[in-house]
Amino acid sequence: MAVTKHTIVALVEDKPGVLNRMASLFRRRGFNIESIAVGSSEVPGLSRMTIVVDGTTTSVEQVRKQLDKVVDVVRVSDITDTDIVARELALIKVKATATTRSEIIQIVDIFRANIVDVGTDSVTVEVTGDEDKINSLCNLLRGFGIRELSRTGRGIRELSRTGRIALTRGGSNPLQAEKEASTTRAQKPKG
């Protein structure tokens, strides 16, 4: 079975309409995009786009090549098989009554998430992590009633070698468990 989810990173010129060009391409070619995140890169004038594609419905190689063909796209790589750190941020507004609030806070603590806003009948939770972690938290909070949910899509960095060693050795690093969990190869082939 082929890898299902692919992470594609594109370095694009920061010009008006670039996102439109990319989005138009996905629509026109019928590519199924799971998430897309855009932001400035370390190079002035260039932005970095991180796109997650479902490989079962879309030919990932075609996506990569078609993106590369867009004149404003400087470089495209499929980093699925590269060691990466992948993070996503989500803001979740959950219904909370006086009786359920403490239970929600407990769950939030377990996930090392934060409560960033409290109202009389709701709390807003901020959580960072890989998609599985965010999905799990959402599943748990769904029972209380999710009023609003906003997710950023996947942001990624290729893992530097030194960084990896330091994290593996530093047993007391509180982030270690989480990093290791989400620093697996972006998606391993199933079966």
Place this chain on the structure above:
Amino acid sequence: MKMTGAQIVCESLLREGVEVMFGMLGGAILPLYDTLPQYPQLRHILVRHEQAAAHAADGYARATGKVGVCMATSGPGASNLVTGIANAHLDSVPMVAITGQVARPFIGKDAFQEVDITGITLPITKHNYLVLEASSLARTIKEAFYLARSGRPGPVLIDIPRDVFIEEAEFHYPSRVNLPGYKPTLQGHPTQIKKAAKLINEARQPVIIAGRGVLISGASTQLKELAEKALIPVITTLLGIGCFPESHPLSFGMLGMHGMVYANMAVDKADVIIAIGTRFDDRATARVSGFAPNARIIHIDIDPTEIGKNVRVDVPIVGDVQTVLAELNKLVTLAQRTEWLRQLDDWRREHPSIAIRESEGLLPQFVVRQIYEVTKGEATIVTGVGQNQMWAAQHYWYNKPNTFISSGGLGTMGFGLPAAMGAKVGCPDSTVWLIDGDGSFQMSLQELATIVQDNVAVKIAIIHNNYLGMVRQWQELFYGKRYVATPLSCPDFVKIAEAYCIPGLRVTRKEEVVPAIERAMAEPGPFLIDFMVEPEENVYPMVPPGAALSEIIEEPKTRLKALSDSAKLPTSNI
């Protein structure tokens, strides 16, 4: 030196070697037109509809290999270009379209004659620009021409607001472009070329499928060398016609839905296919799952996205066709393929797909063949879309590159007359014949006025059957002969021509054909012949939609009848 935006545009066009532009003006682009008298070297041809400007630039580009230029004003002017731009995009034709836009303060305000033409043409251009200051005009035009003609060519649109034409800026024409995201691969990978050579040298039954990429790359010589050196039969796609001389003993016609039976059989039985500058269009491959079942495929193309898009490929080579073939030719060896070539010759004898049957009536195939005879095969043929196009492809033989000009990918009816005009303007010394249908011709006949005003000596042959013939053929074969919306009443085309001061003749009988063509050739200017042909003549051979190349039908009407009786409607891309 300070100049207005309009002057900068003209100076830049001159530096790109532009000689002629096809266009139609209006308010937003008026400042540019107002500057044209300062640049008499830039010939402007005023069309009667903007779509014709795009098709004319397209025909010009295909005939000359240069970049075609068309211009239109904002709003409806720009949106009327759209079909012509899409047509050029699908057939990889180098074109630059310049459109006027409303002045900068009005953009986004739904101003009079405002459309978002860069938004509209995003998916049908290679790239497009909205220029927001006069100081970036020169760089933009430099980039646009570079993009249009390099790599896999295509149309580039430049949208220029009215006040940018008027704004002054320093003019420096850049000597080079800086496009970090655009680097076409020209050299093929040596390992891949070696692999391809090995496959070719070991092949017993190879064929070459040559497409428009060979013409774009100017690689006819290299293609001929490959075919002759390794004794490989050459089959072309519709748009590849002319890239290999059809009089050559190794030429085996065209493949596809209306290709020759022997060409389709050769592809079906081949053990190695060398596909050169072609994108495996569905009209060429027929049902993909049944395409070349026994063949290993070598695919040479400059556009990496074409590799593996429609057909699985064993040896992909990304690069410029001419460069790749030059390398490949060094490695291929002469093989004795006597048996395979004899087999192909036998098929060609047994299945004479382009034989014209005996008939009392005037057959369209006969008309095309007579144009071939009278022009000694040396004319440039431009076609409409439909049956006329297929007959022009099948029954005229093309021996020189860029002498068959036709709308392939988009199949745009109405392409013929303006494209023929563009071709004749680009190649004034060539004889240019338009072979058009009565339906196609009526989609752009207003351009008769243009060819008269600018004295463009296009010879026009209308294949007049009072039907939208290709669709009628489908209705006959696959829709139980229900001729819905295909019967076509036509004006008196000879009188139409006369109204435009173009001499013309109507031909209804076989013996009148040759004298009429000769009369047209003797005329220094344009001439129109209205050929009243058998109304229900069909194009054969034909691969029914959804069938494989091997399931091609030569002409037995009974078999086709069976198909339509079982009401088996096509499910493929029709």
